[in-house]
Structures are given as C-alpha cells and as structure tokens.
Amino acid sequence: MPQPITATNDFVVKFANVNGSGSASANGLFAKSIMRMGVPIASRNIFPSNIQGLPTWFEVRVSEAGHMGRRGGVDMMVAMNPQTWDRDVAEIEPGGYLFYDSTRPMPKSRFRDDITVIGVPLTEITNAAYSDPRQRQLFKNIVYLGALSALLDMEVEAVQQSIAAQFKGKEKLIPANFAALEMGRDWAQQNLACPIGLRLKRADAVGDRIFVDGNQAAALGAVYGGATVCAWYPITPSTSLAEAFEKHCGRLRKDPETGAKRYAIVQAEDELASIGMVVGAAWNGARAFTATSGPGVSLMQEFLGLAYFAEIPAVLFDVQRAGPSTGMPTRTQQSDVLSAAYASHGDTKHVLLFPEDPNECFAFGADAFDLADRLQTPIFVMLDLDIGMNDWLCAPFAWDPDRRMDRGKVLTAADLEMVAGFGRYRDVDGDGIPYRTWPGTHPEKGAFFTRGTSRDREARYTEDGGPYVDNMQRLLKKLRTARSLVPRPIATPAKEKARDGVIFYGSTSAAMREALAALDAQGIHLDAMRIRAFPFHDDVAEFIAAHDRVFVVEQNRDAQLRTLLINEEEIDPARLVPVLHYDGTPITARFIRAAIADRASTANVLPFRKATP
Amino acid sequence: MSYLPKPKLHHPKLPTNAIGLTRRDYEGAISTLCAGCGHDSISAAIIQACFNLSLPPHRIAKLSGIGCSSKTPTYFLGAAHGFNSVHGRMPSVLTGAYLANRELIYLGVSGDGDSASIGFGQFAHSIRRGVNMTYIVENNGVYGLTKGQFSATSDLGSVAKKGAVNTDQPIDLAAIAVQLGATFVARSFSGDKEQLVPLIEAALLHEGAAFLDVISPCVAFNNHPGSTKSYDYVREHNDALNRLDVMLPRQEITASYAPGEVTEVTQHDGSVLRLRKLHADHDPTDRASAMHQIMERKAAGEILTGLIYVDPNPTALHEHLGTIPAPLNALGDAELCPGVEALDRINASLR
Ligand SMILES: Cc1ncc(C[n+]2csc(CCOP(=O)(O)OP(=O)(O)O)c2C)c(N)n1
Ligand code: SF4
Ligand SMILES: [Mg+2]
Numbered sequence: 001m002p003q004p005i006t007a008t009n010d011f012v013v014k015f016a017n018v019n020g021s022g023s024a025s026a027n028g029l030f031a032k033s034i035m036r037m038g039v040p041i042a043s044r045n046i047f048p049s050n051i052q053g054l055p056t057w058f059e060v061r062v063s064e065a066g067h068m069g070r071r072g073g074v075d076m077m078v079a080m081n082p083q084t085w086d087r088d089v090a091e092i093e094p095g096g097y098l099f100y101d102s103t104r105p106m107p108k109s110r111f112r113d114d115i116t117v118i119g120v121p122l123t124e125i126t127n128a129a130y131s132d133p134r135q136r137q138l139f140k141n142i143v144y145l146g147a148l149s150a151l152l153d154m155e156v157e158a159v160q161q162s163i164a165a166q167f168k169g170k171e172k173l174i175p176a177n178f179a180a181l182e183m184g185r186d187w188a189q190q191n192l193a194c195p196i197g198l199r200l201k202r203a204d205a206v207g208d209r210i211f212v213d214g215n216q217a218a219a220l221g222a223v224y225g226g227a228t229v230c231a232w233y234p235i236t237p238s239t240s241l242a243e244a245f246e247k248h249c250g251r252l253r254k255d256p257e258t259g260a261k262r263y264a265i266v267q268a269e270d271e272l273a274s275i276g277m278v279v280g281a282a283w284n285g286a287r288a289f290t291a292t293s294g295p296g297v298s299l300m301q302e303f304l305g306l307a308y309f310a311e312i313p314a315v316l317f318d319v320q321r322a323g324p325s326t327g328m329p330t331r332t333q334q335s336d337v338l339s340a341a342y343a344s345h346g347d348t349k350h351v352l353l354f355p356e357d358p359n360e361c362f363a364f365g366a367d368a369f370d371l372a373d374r375l376q377t378p379i380f381v382m383l384d385l386d387i388g389m390n391d392w393l394c395a396p397f398a399w400d401p402d403r404r405m406d407r408g409k410v411l412t413a414a415d416l417e418m419v420a421g422f423g424r425y426r427d428v429d430g431d432g433i434p435y436r437t438w439p440g441t442h443p444e445k446g447a448f449f450t451r452g453t454s455r456d457r458e459a460r461y462t463e464d465g466g467p468y469v470d471n472m473q474r475l476l477k478k479l480r481t482a483r484s485l486v487p488r489p490i491a492t493p494a495k496e497k498a499r500d501g502v503i504f505y506g507s508t509s510a511a512m513r514e515a516l517a518a519l520d521a522q523g524i525h526l527d528a529m530r531i532r533a534f535p536f537h538d539d540v541a542e543f544i545a546a547h548d549r550v551f552v553v554e555q556n557r558d559a560q561l562r563t564l565l566i567n568e569e570e571i572d573p574a575r576l577v578p579v580l581h582y583d584g585t586p587i588t589a590r591f592i593r594a595a596i597a598d599r600a601s602t603a604n605v606l607p608f609r610k611a612t613p
Numbered sequence: 614m615s616y617l618p619k620p621k622l623h624h625p626k627l628p629t630n631a632i633g634l635t636r637r638d639y640e641g642a643i644s645t646l647c648a649g650c651g652h653d654s655i656s657a658a659i660i661q662a663c664f665n666l667s668l669p670p671h672r673i674a675k676l677s678g679i680g681c682s683s684k685t686p687t688y689f690l691g692a693a694h695g696f697n698s699v700h701g702r703m704p705s706v707l708t709g710a711y712l713a714n715r716e717l718i719y720l721g722v723s724g725d726g727d728s729a730s731i732g733f734g735q736f737a738h739s740i741r742r743g744v745n746m747t748y749i750v751e752n753n754g755v756y757g758l759t760k761g762q763f764s765a766t767s768d769l770g771s772v773a774k775k776g777a778v779n780t781d782q783p784i785d786l787a788a789i790a791v792q793l794g795a796t797f798v799a800r801s802f803s804g805d806k807e808q809l810v811p812l813i814e815a816a817l818l819h820e821g822a823a824f825l826d827v828i829s830p831c832v833a834f835n836n837h838p839g840s841t842k843s844y845d846y847v848r849e850h851n852d853a854l855n856r857l858d859v860m861l862p863r864q865e866i867t868a869s870y871a872p873g874e875v876t877e878v879t880q881h882d883g884s885v886l887r888l889r890k891l892h893a894d895h896d897p898t899d900r901a902s903a904m905h906q907i908m909e910r911k912a913a914g915e916i917l918t919g920l921i922y923v924d925p926n927p928t929a930l931h932e933h934l935g936t937i938p939a940p941l942n943a944l945g946d947a948e949l950c951p952g953v954e955a956l957d958r959i960n961a962s963l964r
Binding site for chain 2 (some may be wrong): 255261266277281308397447
C-alpha cells in the first residue's frame with residue numbers, strides 16, 4: 001500500500017449523495033466551516049436533471065494557496081450513495097481515504113487495498129438516537145459532518161458557528177444539530193485514529209472575499225445596473241438568476257413608502273416571448289433583460305436579428321450548459337459562443353462578455369446595461385453552469401458611488417427642440433451609433449417607425465441596395481466602436497521570455513491560472529491572455545502575432561472561440577492550438593497542464609542550435 | 614421606394630377636436646396596400662376614433678407583427694412611434710413596451726395569420742395577462758402578403774381563389790379571447806364604419822386587454838364567390854348584436870330611448886358605452902352569455918358583430934404585478950441603484 005496522503009489545507013474531498021436526501025445543507029456546512037477557519041475552498045455541485053433519487057456529488061477543494069478551479073482527483077471520498085459506490089471508490093487517488101457508513105458490512109472485494117478505509121456506523125448511530133425516519137435521515141448528514149470534523153482536525157467552534165448561522169431565525173433547531181454533531185465527533189474520536197493525514201489548520205487566507213454563486217451575482221448586477229424589466233422562461237442553469245433578481249428586488253427595489261415595485265418580472269410563455277418583451281421594453285426606454293441557456297438562445301434567434309438590425313438595447317444572460325439539444329442539462333460547457341456571437345439569420349454579430357467568476361458576473365451584469373444602451377444592440381453575458389450555479393470564493397462586489405447609468409444617445413423633448421433635424425439612423429458622431437427617441441417624447445418631433453425591414457437613415461422603408469449597404473456598413477462601424485468599450489483582455493506575461501501563448505476565458509480562468517503556475521514550475525513558460533469580451537480588442541490580434549503558437553483553452557468540442565478568432569481576426573488556424581475539455585465537468589488544472597505539457601514539450605525540447613562557425 | 618410622405622397642408626376650415634387637432638393630424642403615410650383592401654378602412658376608422666377621442670397622437674404606441682395588416686401602422690398616426698416587429702410576436706413586444714411605460718396607449722395591429730397561426734400563443738398569453746392594450750386583428754381569412762394561402766381563421770368549406778376548399782376547423786379569435794379572460798371583446802367589419810369607429814373608441818378607453826376581431830376582406834386573394842370573408846358574404850351574414858355610442862366622461866347625454874332599448878355600461882374611466890340592442894337579449898357584461906351568443910350565431914351560419922363582452926372594471930397587468938404608478942422607464946439612479954452601503958451589507962452577508 002502506498003503511503004497515506006498527508007496534506008494540510010490542500011486536498012480534495014468529494015461527497016457522493018442521493019438527490020433529495022438533505023445532504024446539501026450538511027455539505028454546505030462543511031465547506032463554510034473550513035472558510036471560517038480562514039482556509040479558502042472551491043466547491044462544486046454535480047447534480048442530475050432530477051428532483052429526487054438520482055446521484056449527486058459535492059466536491060470541496062481545500063486550497064490555502066487559493067486555487068479556485070478544479071484540481072482533478074479526489075483525496076477523500078465520502079461515499080454515501082450505494083448506487084455509485086464502485087465508481088466513487090475507483091476515483092480516489094492512491095493513498096487516499098474512503099469514508100463510508102459501516103452499519104452494513106461490505107465484502108472486502110468492494111474496497112481497494114491502496115487506500116485507507118474509514119467506516120463509521122452512521123445508520124446505527126442515528127437509528128439509536130432518533131425514532132422519526134425523517135430525523136434519522138437529516139441528522140445522519142450532521143453526524144457524518146461531526147465525524148469528518150474530528151478526522152480532519154476541524155475546529156469544532158467553526159462548525160458550530162456555521163450551524164448557528166445556517167439556522168438564524170430558527171434558533172430552536174440549533175441544539176439538536178449541535179447534539180448530532182457531537183455524536184459523530186465523539187464516535188470518531190473514541191473509535192478512530194483522529195486526525196488522519198488530511199488536515200485543516202487555521203489560516204488567514206480568505207481575507208475579505210465573499211462566497212456566492214454567479215447567478216446571484218449577475219442578478220445583483222442587473223439590480224445595480226438599473227434593470228427594471230425581466231422576462232424569462234425557466235431553464236436550468238439560468239432559472240436561479242431570474243429568481244435571484246426577484247429576491248434582490250424584493251429587498252432593494254420597493255418604494256419604501258408604498259411597497260410598490262420599481263421593477264416588473266414576467267415569467268413568459270416561452271423564450272420567444274421573453275426576448276420579445278425585452279425588446280419591447282428596451283425600445284420603450286426601460287432597461288430589460290432575460291436569463292436563459294442554449295436552447296432558449298436558439299429560440300430567440302429571430303428576435304435577436306431584429307434587435308441587431310433595428311438597434312434595440314437588450315441584455316441576455318446565457319448560462320451555458322452542455323448541448324446540443326437537451327444534451328446534459330445539468331452539466332457545464334462553454335458551447336454557445338458561436339450561436340450567441342452570430343445569433344440570427346443574415347449578417348449579424350453580437351457583443352459577448354465573458355465573466356470569470358461571480359465578482360465579474362456582478363460587474364459585467366451591471367456594465368451590460370450601459371453597453372446595451374450605449375451601443376443600442378443586444379449584449380450577451382456568457383456565464384456557464386459552473387460559475388452560475390456554484391458558490392465561488394471571490395473578491396467582494398464593488399461599486400463606485402459616483403457612477404451613473406449611461407443611457408446612451410437618447411434625445412429628450414428638450415433636445416429635439418434644439419437639434420436641427422432628427423434621423424434615427426444617421427451617424428452623426430462618426431462612431432456608427434445613431435440617436436434614438438423613446439415613444440411619447442414629443443408631440444411633433446422625433447417619432448419614427450421601428451422595423452426589421454431595411455430603411456434609410458431617416459428610418460423610412462426602402463428596398464434600395466444603396467441605403468441597405470450604407471446601413472450594414474454603419475453597423476460594422478458600430479461594432480468597431482464596441483471593441484474599445486467592452487472589458488479589455490488581461491494579459492499575464494510569463495516569468496521568462498515565452499515563444500508560446502495561451503488564450504482562455506470565463507470559468508476556465510481559475511484552473512488555467514493554476515495550470516500556468518504548474519507549467520512554469522515544469523519549465524514551460526507561456527504568456528497568457530484572458531479574453532473578456534467579443535468583439536475582440538486589438539490587443540488580442542497583437543498577442544497572437546507576438547507568439548509562435550497560441551493554445552486556446554475552452555470547454556466545448558468544436559473550439560468555438562478559436563473559430564471566432566480565426567474568422568474575425570483572420571488568423572492562420574495552424575497557429576491556434578485547441579485545448580478542449582467538454583465532458584460536462586468543469587475543466588481541471590491537471591487536464592490543462594497535461595494537455596499543454598504534451599504539446600509544448602515537443603517545442604521546448606526542439607534543439608535550437610546555432611550553426612557553429 | 615414605397616414610402617410616400619403626405620404633404621402637411623392644413624385646410625383652415627377643417628374641424629378640430631378638443632386638443633385643437635384636425636383629422637389630418639392623425640393620418641400617416643399614404644397606404645401602399647391594394648386599392649379596396651379592407652385594412653385601409655380599418656386604418657381610417659382608427660384615425661377617426663383617435664380624432665374623436667382627442668388623443669394626443671404621440672402618446673400612442675402602435676405595434677404590429679408582419680403581414681399586409683401589420684404594415685398599416687405606417688398609414689395612421691404619423692406622430693406616434695411605431696414598431697413593425699416580427700411575424701406573430703407583436704403581443705410580446707407590446708407587453709414589454711407596456712411594462713416599460715404604463716402611461717402610453719398601446720395599439721396592437723395584427724393579421725389572422727399573425728395572431729391565429731404563428732402568433733397564436735402570444736395572442737393568448739398577452740390577453741390572459743391583462744395587458745392594457747387595444748388589440749386589433751384585421752381578419753381576412755388568408756395570408757395576404759404571401760399571396761393567398763388559407764389562414765387559421767378560414768371557415769370550413771371556404772374556397773380559395775384557385776379553387777382549394779378549406780378542410781380545417783377555423784379559429785374564432787373573439788370566442789377564444791372571451792374564454793381567455795379578455796375584459797373587452799368585440800367583432801366588426803371593415804365595411805361598417807358606423808359600427809367600427811365607436812368600438813375602437815371604446816376599446817381605446819378600456820383600461821385592460823381589449824380585443825377586436827375585424828373582418829377585413831382581401832380584394833386580391835379572398836373576395837371571390839365561395840369565400841366566407843368576401844365583402845358580399847360578410848354583408849349578407851353580418852348579424853349585429855348591438856350598435857354602440859361612446860359617451861366621453863362629462864359629455865352630455867342627449868338622445869333618449871325607450872326602456873329596454875338600450876344598455877348602458879360605464880367604463881372605469883367614466884366613459885359610457887350606450888348599446889342599442891338589435892338582436893338577442895344579451896347582457897354584454899356576462900361572459901358566459903357572450904360565449905353562448907358567439908356559438909349560437911355561428912351555428913346559424915351568421916357572423917356575430919358588435920360589442921360582445923365588456924368588464925366595466927377591468928384590472929391590468931401592472932396592477933397584478935404591483936408596480937409603482939410611475940412609468941418604469943422614468944426611474945433614475947436614485948430610485949434604481951441601491952448604492953454602496955447596501956452592497957457592503959450584501960458583501961458582509963456572503964462572508
Ligand atoms: C418567421 C416568418 N415566417 C413566415 C413569414 C412570411 N409571412 C409574411 S406575412 C405572412 C402571413 C401574413 O398573414 P396575415 O397575418 O393574415 O396578414 P395579411 O397579409 O393577411 O394581412 C407570412 C407567412 C415571415 N415574415 N416570418
Ligand atoms: S393582398 Fe389582400 S390583404 Fe394584402 S393589401 Fe392586397 S388586398 Fe389587402
Ligand atoms: Mg390575413
């Protein structure tokens with residue numbers, strides 16, 4: 001047997017549970033208690049498209065160094081689901097630990113001899129202590145939390161504080177939970193060699209960071225960004241974004257005197273209606289958004305062309321999941337990049353923002369509304385299930401108190417009195433962005449007809465080729481303007497001069513950073529660029545031009561961002577090497593490192609000999 | 614180019630309404646529809662109704678889908694913003710617009726293809742939500758713009774211009790609107806201005822989801838013998854339930870009628886709908902009776918027109934949602950952005 005793994009504040013624990021068994025709250029307590037000890041964690045739910053009965057997993061990565069991506073591999077498996085036992089046991093690293101309910105004996109063949117097996121008779125303990133079946137089930141989760149706290153040397157106070165925080169408002173429930181916690185702790189301390197090789201130690205590495213999921217954060221961004229209309233249709237993994245908007249608005253957006261709402265949320269009949277309402281509301285001067293996922297974006301295509309062509313601001317939060325079709329609806333991917341960038345028929349291009357974590361979900365969630373108004377076009381905020389539905393430890397939300405909404409080029413009644421003439425689609429300022437008016441502004445001036453058919457600069461219907469081309473060219477110019485308004489890419493140079501580069505975006509970022517550090521330690525140096533928006537900033541083409549090869553790391557099969565780079569920046573495909581992870585699980589640092597090391601080593605090892613004179 | 618601006622020359626003797634506008638101030642660009650198209654008569658009726666009610670044209674938002682019928686908003690109310698959206702989706706765009714600003718008057722114009730086929734879902738949901746709007750379907754029983762295919766309102770047995778006979782059941786949008794909870798449902802005929810203008814007026818004054826099914830013959834593709842939406846057929850089978858006079862709030866009521874001859878319904882805004890009964894003893898505020906009237910007349914092979922149903926005290930989507938009385942699009946940073954302190958509290962709660 002290999003040496004049992006020993007690690008302090010740097011390991012991965014995975015819980016295998018049954019959906020609907022109440023384990024989620026105990027697992028959450030486990031995660032939060034570690035953070036209370038000042039130790040950062042990254043946790044991820046892996047759940048099925050099901051309400052009760054199917055397997056779920058919860059992975060907690062403990063990382064004092066602050067790595068927020070998935071590492072890959074499991075050091076301790078808390079195997080609470082007999083259905084998935086074999087694959088769960090197989091996933092443990094050699095030298096790792098298996099924690100299980102030993103009430104019913106297991107044949108030796110179901111274990112492995114290169115891991116440490118820790119049995120705790122959870123069912124026996126809870127059956128002895130409780131008679132109500134529901135209590136037995138719920139407290140079993142707290143009992144294993146207690147046993148784990150002893151095994152991993154957690155501060156019991158930290159766990160107790162987490163329990164107290166969780167039951168705030170329902171204080172009656174606290175003593176019973178404390179008792180169950182003690183039961184598990186006592187049993188482990190009396191019967192097992194505590195602590196094991198995996199240990200927690202108080203640290204000071206969490207700082208002022210917050211722990212929140214991207215959907216909550218994006219919804220809060222929409223509140224701060226001034227959104228007043230939300231129209232949506234339920235679809236995982238975006239549902240909790242619309243629900244969070246409702247929750248935030250309920251607290252933050254009611255008239256303090258009357259309780260009346262300064263927002264309107266409509267659960268539409270489908271995604272066509274959702275985006276139609278957003279377009280109508282934005283046309284009429286409200287900040288409006290929808291939240292959806294790939295199948296919804298597919299349904300919205302026709303309207304997106306209208307919004308692009310008629311130049312109507314709209315904000316879409318696309319929380320991506322694994323496609324095509326219903327695909328793996330509860331698994332993550334970055335696979336809507338192309339369908340969002342080129343949504344609709346005819347020649348279209350849309351603005352996409354790629355937040356890397358909930359902090360940026362908030363920031364971009366608010367910025368999207370300014371961009372939409374400024375550019376008068378749809379803006380996609382491209383989340384994915386990994387950022388959207390998992391709690392991430394990230395920098396706290398920040399807001400500049402002097403910031404004001406940028407409503408873009410909107411003429412008021414007073415403006416209309418002053419200007420010599422108004423033409424809805426005239427490029428007055430040379431940036432491709434025309435002026436608009438809202439309905440009802442002025443009795444005689446500024447009215448125009450909005451349509452998806454071609455029109456001239458004065459918004460008059462025409463099927464003449466000249467004005468059509470003129471308009472299509474102006475739309476391109478507007479997109480050119482967008483390049484300098486969207487979040488700029490962030491470049492991180494390698495420690496030593498590098499011939500290769502790497503491009504990545506969105507939820508890949510955390511794992512990528514960790515992989516970069518590991519590659520660097522291995523002697524593989526890469527300049528890195530995190531893309532934060534499409535259309536691409538000029539920096540992107542320059543970055544690619546400055547390197548022999550650039551790896552493009554993505555979570556989809558077809559290298560969609562790479563395609564976009566090749567197509568939009570006219571880059572030789574041979575220079576962009578795809579690194580693709582698309583099995584529905586979040587990409588890991590190990591995967592990226594291995595994939596790049598494989599290919600990079602050939603280049604690095606290449607003898608680079610000068611001809612000797 | 615098919616946009617034909619109309620010269621704005623005011624005849625000094627043109628009559629003006631209460632806000633000093635002439636009927637011409639309610640017109641739009643010159644129509645490019647076929648001469649004799651029923652849709653043009655509906656545009657004229659809309660112009661007349663808005664003039665009669667002295668509505669400020671720029672406070673009306675006119676929205677439509679795609680089709681000959683959906684083109685018509687260009688041909689009336691030139692001072693109003695218009696939105697010619699996508700096929701069958703006017704209701705969602707209108708709903709969004711209404712959410713943004715509850716103070717404008719929303720006029721949705723659609724066709725039978727637009728509302729009964731591709732947009733049937735949006736038609737239904739906008740009505741059941743109680744969007745405060747006037748929703749007019751210009752119903753010709755065909756797809757005019759794509760040249761004469763049957764639409765979902767074509768009657769069973771109706772013959773197409775090229776001879777095909779419709780074998781599918783028709784959708785009666787008025788009946789469905791009654792069932793869906795529309796708080797105002799009427800049917801009329803583009804060729805009957807006397808009936809149509811007051812119905813549009815009443816719908817515009819109605820503070821809830823008002824639906825009007827207006828039979829509007831397509832002279833190019835559905836005005837031949839064998840069609841049940843031709844001028845001749847509709848004139849022969851038009852069974853008017855009532856005749857409507859709309860009395861604005863505070864307007865003096867002059868004409869007098871014998872008891873039992875008229876029904877008066879006072880709408881929420883104070884306007885009085887005076888209905889002169891022409892037919893069965895129908896209480897227009899009784900939804901079940903409204904449904905019965907439609908079904909019975911249909912069975913008799915007649916087309917029921919008039920004010921079929923009205924709820925004098927409707928509620929609308931904004932009331933259902935509990936939104937503030939002010940338009941949402943008028944709110945500024947102070948009302949919308951919760952600020953730094955609130956954010957600090959949120960950050961603290963996430964630690
Ligand atoms: C998505 C889509 N499908 C098809 C069409 C083609 N199309 C344009 S108008 C129309 C039918 C219009 O019929 P109706 O609403 O009855 O209007 P009418 O022309 O009869 O007034 C169709 C099918 C379209 N514009 N968009
Ligand atoms: S085709 Fe029919 S509906 Fe269209 S304009 Fe001509 S008459 Fe009217
Ligand atoms: Mg039609």
